[in-house]
Amino acid sequence: MNKEILMNGFKNLYQAKVMSELYEDNFKLVSKYVHATSRGHEAIQTAVGMQLKNYDYAYPYYRDDAMIMAIGMQPKDMMLQLMAKKDDPFSGGRTYYSHPSLKDDDKCKIPHQSSATGMQVIPATGAALGLKYKELQNLNNKNVNPLVLCSIGDAAMTEGEVSEALQMAALKQLPIIYLVQDNGWDISANAEETRAQDAYDFVNGYHGIEAIRVDGSDFMQSYKAVQEVIKKVRKERRPFLIHAKCPLLNHHTSGVRMEFYRDDLEEAKKTDPYPKFRKQLLDYFDDHEIEQVESEIHQLVHDHFEQAKNAEDPQPEDLYTNDFAPTAITDEIGDRSPLSAEEVVMVDCALFAIEELMSDHKECLLYGQDVGRRLGGVFREAATLAGKFGDDRVFNTPIQEAFIVGSTVGMAAVGLKPIVEVQFADYIWPGLNQLFTEVSRSYYLSNGKWPVPMILRVPLGAYGSGGPYHSSSVESIVTNIRGLKIAYPSNGADLKGLLKSAYYDPNPVVVFEHKGLYWSKVKGTKAATTKQPSQNYRLPFGKANIINEIWPNETEETLSVITYGMGVHWALNAVQELNLLDKIEILDLRSLYPLDEEAIYKSVKKCKKSLIVTEEPSENSFARSLSSKVQENCFEYLDSPVKTIGSENMPAIPLNSILEQAMIPSVEKLKDMITKLIDY
């Protein structure tokens, strides 16, 4: 084997080892922030890291410090993150040791991954799906054949989401390597009690993922095996799994002590990669040379540690940076209601928006369940798109909400702008983990390196006896995930304008689309059908719309109704039937985050009374929390308590239409509540 490779490999391995021992020696200082080291895993990690190119994408996990340094980082870089310093190059002190986010030109790219074990596999596979898409659409650099390296521990393989990802890798034959570092332990549970088979055997069930076993504690063996796999993946563009056995020679993390529960420590030490490698090295270098190298590394590591120790901590004001990437869309532009435009149902406004986007931007693609050529979406929300743009750009996924949502992180990492759908809001739950853990935090925890410009369309709302699994409203769940922008328009023009703004926004956006408004089929929702705005029409987030502005009126009772989505139509009908259009102002929020607080408070301060309307159960809801903000900011102007009206507090919306009507708000219920407030 090449001497240089061996020496570089050894240096990296030894460096990692010295660092883990240094941390142990300085336990009191470094244990403030929990961390895990690669001690025992260095050989395989080094072998992999050394062979990744600057056009590859790596998704390491929390034990991969040797791999990260093999990719090109210095001990000091790692230590700055260890001690959560301001100049931590990965996250500015926001996340743990060995949780890198890297976007250097000369190094392999490392998008943000979370700490929850196994959650990185879907984004990694999404990146590989993106790479394949770029190749098919000729958006790639033809000179290189990038791949995705997803590193994971054996115990995390049992997470359900991992299976979703493997399914996709096999189905689509993606250019991805799953490196499974198997040390036989999660924290304190061992392999025997947690799995029926190891990863190598497990992946055998997937048609199309080739797997190899390798001794992860032997550098030379590891290096050669990895080299072969990489060659194949670059050339043949298909998925591989490398099962590498390694000994875990240090604590699981600084938060536990291995001596406490490990019954196999003596056995494990026998396969320590360091003595093994050092011995092998003596065939190429003499002992003195190696000693010299080791001594230099000791010095370097200790120097770097001193530097890192004395580095600056972040300031309190550093909390507030990089929660959202800045967007260029700040003003409403374009023609919302062109003279020659036709009236178009809401679902088609969205359809035309996406069509225009896909026409203009090759990096735009749409996927989800049933959106493909045959059906074009269960609400026809993607009709004709596959026909126009091809089955590679508009395609069906398996029933995998987690993959649908989380893959967008990887897609975004490789430069694409995916639009995805969950079929009903009622099915968003399996996707919430990815939405929260991976999508919403990527920009913030990578300190601004990895925004996720994706759009998640969510058809929601009760309409025509959908029953308990086709009727839910889920605004409160999503508004409680910071890092997302959220649109909830009440009509077609707003939907088109917001979709366009969402696409050009570098941040992740959830777009709620009420299925009852799609076709204006629900009685009294004709207002959802509008003229189709022009192609260049953009509606920025955080801009509410006053449906009917009223004059301030002191000698008559006035009311401000704050609402969104279907609530706008209930309110409009109720106010019209009560003949109070000049006394009741209806405010359509249009976007739930960012929220147009200025407009809300202005309206309430003018009207002196306020009602918040939502379709969700009002208990513990976004609407209730909004009413509290209104109360806080408008207290001295209020002539009545701020009321909220929503669905009843039952666990599900029943199937029977009478029960459904009793459960959700309606024009009648709103009229009742409005009358009470006006009379108060």
Add this chain to the structure above:
Amino acid sequence: MNQSKIGVGQEVDFKVPKMGESITEGNIIGWAKDVGDYFKEGETLVEIGTDKVDNEVPAPFNGQLIAVNADVDDVVQIGQPIAKLKCVEANHSSAENESAKPVSTDNYAVTTNKSVPQKDQDQKKSVSTKSNKSDAYYIPDRSNNFYSPLVLQIAKDYHISFEELARITATGADGRLRKSDIYKYIEAGRPAQFAQPAVSTESNFKLPDLKFDKGEGKIVEMDRMRRMIADHMVFSKHVSPHVTAYSEADLTELVNWRIKEKNKFLKQNGVKLTFTPVFIKAITKAIELFPMINSSLDDKNIIVKEHVNIGMATALESGNLIVPVIKNAHQKDIVSLAKEVDQLTKKARNNTLTSNETKGGTFTLSNVGTFGSLMGTPIINQPEAAILATGLIKKRPEVVERNGKDEIEIRHMMYLSLSFDHRIVDGFLAGSFLQKVSDLLENFESIID
């Protein structure tokens, strides 16, 4: 009531209508039509002000204003012709002026100067806070005293006190005072700003449902005056916590003095010498020493009055009660007082008292002795703070000290009963005042000048 049919072309006098039982005169505030103008039945012709209320007097028929006999600011009497009208269309005049849409202040309806609030962006106090001082305003029976932050802010901006807030009509749920109520009230000129409610049509006292057996017999309908008296009595008792203090005075010397002087007095002054002027003198002198008894309560303020105007409760033949007032009694001597007492009493009996002569009292004297009562628990004449009832002067055996020895003599004794408003006056003040009056009556030489 005569029904008169007024023919076309006929010219009639336009007379000042009756504007209230106790109202005898008014002043012209302004003419709504000029000479030569045409008007329709019901249109306002003239606005006449009285001390109680301003009235817009409507035209009794369609016609033309031919002549005007009274100018702006002129004082005119009820029934006085102030203009000439010509009927220009055949129609009925349903009644004479007095009942032509009588602006009857039966209910003391409030007509105010309307001031329109400027619609400022920050809703600031540009509303005219000129209040029309109507001293009769409904007090809403409001049990709901919750004020929202907005209402409190408006009250702060317009300097409306809690007492005034409580007087504003509330139309919100459960009787809550809401935004539109308070703004409408302000727009109307804050009519209850200085409310000293004289009459409310609904008594605040609700009769318990005890099914009184009132018995049967002759029905005597209460006349207007009786009703007013009844309401005033109920109101006075309701609003002032009444306490009555008693003292007695030995009037033997005074009685003897009067017997001696009465013939001479009558010859010299032409009026009878009664005890009343002496009582009045004693009262005014005592008020000088205890001015707080001569006061009224306004909201949170006690108005201690400078003038001492003594009202004399006078019984009429009809059985009703009227209280003519002697103005500035403290500045008048016995002779003037006697003359005035005599004059006012005569006028009362003849029903010729002017409204001026029955208002402005600051203290009332009620001589219950004239009809034989020893003492009483008189009801305060609002808005005064106290009322004194003098009882029967009766001969009684009393213990007197002569040359250091106690002896029994026959003396002329009189009980004095002072009812006072315990919100304003305490027992010490009342007792001291009353004792002073007794003293002065026993040593009357000092007050007769």
